[in-house]
Amino acid sequence: MPTFPERLKELRKERRLYQRELAELLGISVRGYQCYETGEHEPGVKKLIALADYYQVSIDYLVGRTDAPDFHTSKE
Numbered sequence: 001m002p003t004f005p006e007r008l009k010e011l012r013k014e015r016r017l018y019q020r021e022l023a024e025l026l027g028i029s030v031r032g033y034q035c036y037e038t039g040e041h042e043p044g045v046k047k048l049i050a051l052a053d054y055y056q057v058s059i060d061y062l063v064g065r066t067d068a069p070d071f072h073t074s075k076e
Contacts, residue, residue: 001064001065001066001067002064003039003064004036004039004042004062004063004064005036005037005038005039006064007061007062007063007064008036008037008051008062009037011055011057011062012037015055019033019034019037022051022054025050025054026043026047026050026051028047048062048063057069057070058070
């Protein structure tokens with residue numbers, strides 16, 4: 001299964017986005033975002049949630065724990 005950096009880069013390229021756009025979304029520098037895609041650093045929980053929400057995928061998909069991008073919200 002893909003790793004987080006691979007999945008992150010794949011999602012960005014599929015949507016034809018620039019690293020700069022994602023860095024702005026997360027409120028970090030472009031270099032900071034590049035470190036996520038190279039695996040030098042990992043985002044904290046808030047940034048991970050923001051990325052999953054932005055791409056409309058589950059965090060498990062984003063971090064490579066599953067190949068199913070959809071997530072289901074259970075309503076009680």
